[in-house]
Amino acid sequence: MNGELAALETLYINTALTQEEIWTPVTSYHVDGLHPEVFRRLGRAMSAVERAHSPVATVVRGESGSGKTHLLGWTRHEIQERGGSFFYIKLVTGRNFWESAADSLVDSLYREDEGGQEQLIRLLDELSRQARLDTDTHTAVTGRRELTRAHVDAFVRGIRTIDRQVGNEAADTARALALIASTGDPVEIGRAYFAFNDDDGDKRAAWGMSPGGRTAQLVLRDLTRLFALVGPLVFAFDQLDTLVSAAETSSLTAAPSGEGRAAKRLSSEIATGLMELREEARRTLMVVACHEDTWEQISRAAVRSALDRFEVLPTLGAIPDEATAAAIVSSRFRAYYESVGFAPRYPTWPVTSAALAEAPHRYTARRLLVRVQKHIEACLQTGTVAELISLAGGEPTAVAPPAPARAVNLSTLTESFDKLRAEADDLGPLDPTIEDGLMPALLGVGLRSLVRELGADETRFSIETDFGRKAALHARLRYVVDEASENEFHWSFRAIAANNAIAAQNRIRNAAVEAGLTADLASRRLILLRNMPYPSGPKTKDIKDDFEARGGVSLPIGAADLRTLAALRAMLDDRTSGLDEWLRQEHPVSRIEVFAPVLGDLRQHLGIATTEVGSRVAVDAAGIPEDAEPARTEIVVGTTVRGGRSFAVPMERLRMHTAVVGAAGSGKTVLIKRLVEQCALRGVSAIVLDPNDDLARLGDPWSRPPKGWTDDHEREARRYFADVEVVVWTPGLNRGRPISFYPLPDFGPVLDDEDDFPRLVRSTVTSLAPHAGVRGSSARATQQLGVLKRALERYARDGGKTLAGLVELLAEPPSDIVNSRTSRFAVQMADTLEAAMETDPLFGESGTPADPGMLLIPSPGKAARISVISFIGLSGDGPAQFVSRLQATLFSWFRAHPVGDRALGGLLVMDEAQNFVPSGASNPSTDSTVELIRQIRKYGLGIVLASQLPRGIHNQALGNTVNQFIGRLTQPAHIEAAKTMAQARNAVLDNLAGLKAGMFNAASEGTGFSKIEVPICLSHHDVPLTEEEIVERARRGT
Template sequence: MISDEQRIALEAVSFNPAVTPDDVWRPSPHNVPELHEKVAAEILRGVARARTDDTSMPLGVAMQGRAGAGKTHLLGAVRERIQRDGGYFFLVDMVSGKTFWESVALALVEGMGRAHVGWGTQLKTFLRRLTPQLGLPMEVRDAVAGAQPVTRAQLDTFIRALRERDREVGRDAQDTARALVLHGATDFEAQDVGYAHLISEPGDPAARAAWGLSVAIRTPQQVVQDISRLMALTLDPTVIAVDQLDTLFAQTSTSLLNHHQGLEDGQAKMLGPIADGLLKLRDITRRTLVVVSCLPDTWVLMTRSAPTPVGDRFRTSTLPDRIPTPEIGQAIVAKRLAAAFAGPRFVPPHPTWPIAPAAFADAPTLTPRALLRRVDRHIAWCRDHHEVVELDRLVDGADSTPTVRAVRGAAGDPTTDERRLHELDARFAELVEAADVSAAVDPAGEDEHMPPLLAAGLAAWIAEQAPTGATYKYDPPPGRKPALHGRLIEVLDEATENEAHWCFRAIAHPNAVAVTARVKAACTLAGLDRDLPQRRLILLRNGPWPTGKRTTEVLAGFDAAGGLRCAVPEADLRVFAALRVMATEPSTALQEWLVARRPASGTELFRAVLPGPDGTRGAAPPTTPDDGEPPSGGSDSDPTNVPVADVADGPSTGSTAAPVPADPAAVAISAGGPAVGLGQTADGGHPFTVPLESLRRHAVVFAGSGSGKTVLIRRLVEECAREGVSAIVLDPNNDLARLGDAWPEPPSGWGPGDAERATDYLAHTEVVVWTPRVTAGRPLSFQPLPDFTSLRDWPDEFDQAVRSAVEALAPRAGVDRSSRLAQQGKAVLTEALQAYARSGMVGLPGFTEFLADLPEGVSRLTRAGKLAEELAEALKAAMVTDPLFGGVGAPADPGLLLTPSPGRRARVSVISFVGLTSDQERQSFVNQLQMALFAWIKRHPAGDRPLGGLFVMDEAQTLAPSTGTTACTASSIALAAQARKYGLGLVFATQAPKGLHNQISGNATTQFFGLLNAPAQIDAARQLAEAKGGRLPDIGLLNSGEFYAAGEGFSFVKVRTPLCLTHHPKAPLTPEEVIARAHSNDGRSG
């Protein structure tokens, strides 16, 4: 049993392994200097050079490290050291290559409001250091530094003295100097004038003139240069750190692939402006060190994309991939625990209790983040089971954590548990009733009071999502006058730091100039861009928006970029206020209560704008009535109606996600709805099931020869078919075409009930084998040109369809290169296809004839006729050499592939590659299939069904490899990123864990790791597992049919998968046998 003293101490432990950029600004008592001493020393040497020489520009530092190595943590430690030594620090969240200078300028403005040793903020510190050098009277110094109201006369005195101190800086930067003083002034209207100038917003011309600002508006680059030159006058160095490049790179790559653009060209277009901006940033600043924090791969791409050698202007410094020594690992944990135990004044038996000192022998195999996660999981286990067991191994193993059976007697009494939930229900209702949130929607108080409310709401919402298995985090409340009031982050792929963001900004100010400046700043910091759908911004306002010309233009741009404007009901804010208080009141039942009651998820705002259980956003945000009154707090928005109204008679019956099973060994996910059984856990024989709905988030199997990978894929397809889910299965090795064959005799590997399951599957599932390019079997092909007829009245959709078709035709026509002649040919191809599609004609043969005799006036190019003839000949040749491109065989309508015949429950369409002899042919075919499938599921979403269909790709690394691109890379990634919205589940299987594109594996929530033999593949699998918080200690020693599995609602667990329901002998089918099955009526043998 655990003592009360120990329980209180463990409840005080709250690790945060994955810090956010905002954590850089918070004091950290956890820093272990030895962990990153070489990189930190390199940065500090650069700072020293910036301090001592105002004329030279020190080389920047490119700080590289893998995910979890501690890059952001190191920036926080460096920030503390620099500020303690008198310097300034700014952090740039690089959200878009298109807005490099806007992002840097806003980072400097935002950073001015961050805390600094001495005078409170960096802005006050800078002004307090500068004004004594100018010989100003004390009353002017106080006014300029914001200690008392400033007047126009005092501001003029400051500028005159500045120009006398440095004629050049005073002349060029005088408007920015005025704006900085106004930004820190006590008067709110003066603050708005200064803020508008600093973000290059025109603002109110009369107000600018009243404070002595000129008519000219400084560009963001000029503002950055002005601020740097002004701060250099204090003779103190500045560090500008650029972070989030990896997130931007990952998000932009996804967007490019969704639009079927070339990866290398798209990356260059995105990274090129950033690389150029970094070079110019170093050139225009004074006494400034530029630090870039990124993954090694991102820096390599950056150096390739730069217009000039960026590598010559930066020193590279790499963080270690793993913790260097056991002693450093021990120090990391000891410092964290010491800070946590200081509150309850608990004296542990030793500094790392409840982690045994001997356990840190494993520390050099982990990243700092992985170490903290392992410790956090063990402490959570001790709390949940009311027992302290010292962890003596950091790697997962039989002796790392007691089995559930050993502690099952410690489980709580259901009556006691329900009573604790009722107590929290009552406390919640009491706090909601008493909450006063008026200051959060007041213009004078929103910057101070709205961020902590949103932070509390987002923290609770994240806790409520625990059963989904998704990884979320949120930005802590920001500093003074923030551009954003809250940000939710979903970690899509930790290895590449790919994230989805939901940003919030409340704007209650009635003044149009103030509103415009706030909207613009929020858009910049959020990175709002139609081309980056993973960046979302929600503006909150309970009254009408100003209707001035400039404000209307800015809001129209905001709407066009994909932003959302909505009201925030008072009832929602009262919920957030209550949750904020409850988070400060220790309760072991709070997490369970949040998952069971879901108060934050039940708010009108979060229901509308945040992902639902299926990963989709709500239908519509709460809108402001036309009369400008805030939404009423009716019954629909009453937070107490969500869970509390039901608790009097028992647990809530509302739409809530089920909690994680209390028994982690029984990983049958209780999320409700149908599930498929895939074996038993290895440690206790408990059923292992996966809900159908979780497969919307896709699955991936990493396993080699002899692992049982094919059997697992077959059983998954079979069980899904038994639940009425049809599947398309790619069969590159002829070992999946037997999905319609019964076993000659019941195999010994079947478990109880498998014979009945096999009979049910075979009786209600039709298996059809397709053989592209083999007419003797069941040929399958695609029409290379879509029917544009239905799109002619929809300009945007029509244009997008034409562009997509041109991109597909260009390689076949030989105009996909960058030469002048190829670009002219592509232009003629585009103009001709637009005219052909508008005419109502369809089909590729007709289009080639149209090109061969191009009508007058179709193209603006002088040589259009000659070029069109050459295009026609090239396309005709492609149709001859590639029958699939020519359209021979049944059109590959996904509806045909996924729709069972009457009387059958599901159809399994096995697409054999026996007729596609080269990788290029297979990739081209799969690309066309995926594009057609993507279009089909958008027209036929799953709706209320848990899963609409399954698409299985074996040997996926040949279709979407991690390096280079194939004809189907873009469509594979687009499908992986978007298909779950419409209910299509994807299953990827590969023998090469790092050979599959990371945006494929990163989008797969359910993961299976089976036997691997090659040391390189074993190491790659272990790295992927670590990124998901798991360990694979015996991945090279697994038996056939044994897998480590992780997914929604459960972490890594070893499972034994069952034998498939259909015949699976050792030898695959011969090509002739595959063709025979395809030629038969239903695809079955015999």
């Protein structure tokens, strides 16, 4: 790597400032030319509150990326330089204005100024000095020696000598401040006071405090008046835009969402709270930073006369000139270049003045930095140093010859990772006395690596790990859903190792408040990390139950996971070359179960198909390949966690259908593949529905043996790939391997069956109805369905086989099918069906229809065929319509081809089953799936329903599965659905959210649930295939 490329590698531009950056020095990259009038007026306002008790309230408006957060960081620096205090106020849902504001203020107590002193200690130190406390009391109150009741009493008496009113009214709050500055049990008593926990009255009374507690509004007033005794204050209100924009959205709908209602209520509280706080504050500058639309929404909720008391500053806009653009870029580069001794040819290198000249009046500071960061990343990825000559894009101008392709040996990175992992500390992060110092960095590394594993746009993410000494959280990942409104999705994490009940209660409450955890707000998630039961007692149970009712999840974090995070931290700190590529290939963080909720949500937000990319490592310990001879009549699915016994399912029992449920990262797909592979090794073919594009890898061998791969695995894999053929089909996509079924099944095998014939007619009518223009459940629709059913019965009994023939019958319906009122329905449906045949290639009857034998009968010399159905060529209801026709055809085919004395005739695997047999509104394949599950077992076909969302599967389908495998689930609704499944067997399943990847609760006919570990599959398991990769596999052998 040449010197210039190495210099670029050091650059890191954080384009999404968070609360963490507000508390770090900003002078190194502050640019005077950006919004000078706003800074001037804020400086003047700070001078005003220095001199007088009257508060000043200002509003700073600007679009996303215009510099609002940086402005707050500058304000923090300025007020602290003047001997004042800065409080970052973040309002959250689930609490009223005063509780949110008071909690934020307490969090700010633990923040340090640029001299390294906490604001809390500075306050206590200055109050002690003004009160002329003796040295013993002074050092105790400021946390430098053991605190006693006598010290606290003396401290309060001293405050009264400074200001009698404040000393009397704020006495309890002053005592609580001294307690949280101390060590040991007093800290938890003080924290409980600020968490508004009124259940420790006796303990508070022992420190001279009122046993009944104090309201949030009064506590906030106490704190502002105590701080005003020692200097001016700034209250900075930020991140209001998400809540207010949600409120505006809800007001446009007739039935507001739960999230909208919560935000709308908060919007009104914000307006009232701001006005009331301004009236009560002393020596305080209030700075409200938000979008113009947000301030307008707050204004509408406020009393009109109150708005006159808020000074609305000029709107923050785009960069004003080229010199300011250059200063923004060079200030970000300078320190990095100096750290490696690199002297750029000009301060903004490699961003040219021509590019910077495009920024004025068009680019905000953030937008400019995002564009620069993307250019730098492009240089690093290509190994070519290039100048950025235009912000609008275009070909970069090379200023150095391309560096030789950086051939990164990923196996070397794996070796390095394994070595670092083996040396890592997996005990310290679980120590309650030091977890606050160790966990944030580890979790932050995990979240940063997860974003890179997904190949996501990092500019839309920000990661927080500094929450002050209070440490309400240890890490938070923010994802910008809508940059214009700053609407965000948050995932928050907090490890809780404390055994003390009060400490655990405080930590759960504080984490829930900081995370904004609310039952109605799906965009705020909180995961607590806990490896042991919480302390017993009714109060702890109530708090834990409330946490879970709001959607919170508790998960264990294992020693192996901690070692993984520690190894990744070392590699990131070392800026290991090729690390991003290695992360995208190996997915080490995707295998860590505590990040599974994030992974599942992000796949949905980013449109990435679900895959359990990391489950292979988690199940290495269960590497139990069996000698899978075709003659064997059972499949070993896994081994029991207790006792290490094989958990086997007889082949014949697979006819009774199977359910596999588990969240992303649970190992669900690996288990599906194992069932299919082991059946195929025993000569049983399968049809596999692949909506996520990852099961098409069933025909791919591992490029290199995964961890835990043994000689037995190798022998079994060789036999699998020698004896089993995998064929990928692409209905609706001609350049792959297209397939279609005639709309009408073969009724011949069931004509004489008084049960099966009506069932097949009923499911076929359901499939035809949408194409015939039958919608809804009106009287007209009911009459249309009756006509269609009678016509189909008549046509089938007369030996009809094609849809064209049915259309002819409907066009000229006989009198035993219609009467004078319904004949027009028959003619209309005939016209509509004929049009559908002409416009929908899958619904027409051109060409030769597919026969299920094409999907199930192997080629000569092969033991079994696995037909994977990819839906890349279909959209909308297309997959469900295709599956409906497939199922109808399968029913007839299995009736005509009995399995005889074989245990199992075939498998139909329905991954993401909720898409084909949903619990809510029916779709074209709902009825056919329910009927097939009810009836097909006697003819030899076994069905596997797999899903991340058990609640989303029709209960008549899920309830007819005898073999059930329940993996890790994280969403409360789906956990309850899984527990309901278990209750049908008189079983109770606990801690479903805590299951490791590859671990399932398994049950079959006549057995209770056993916890098992599932081994790795024989075929390659990795991220979903692209469309071109699927097409390439589909065309093999064509």
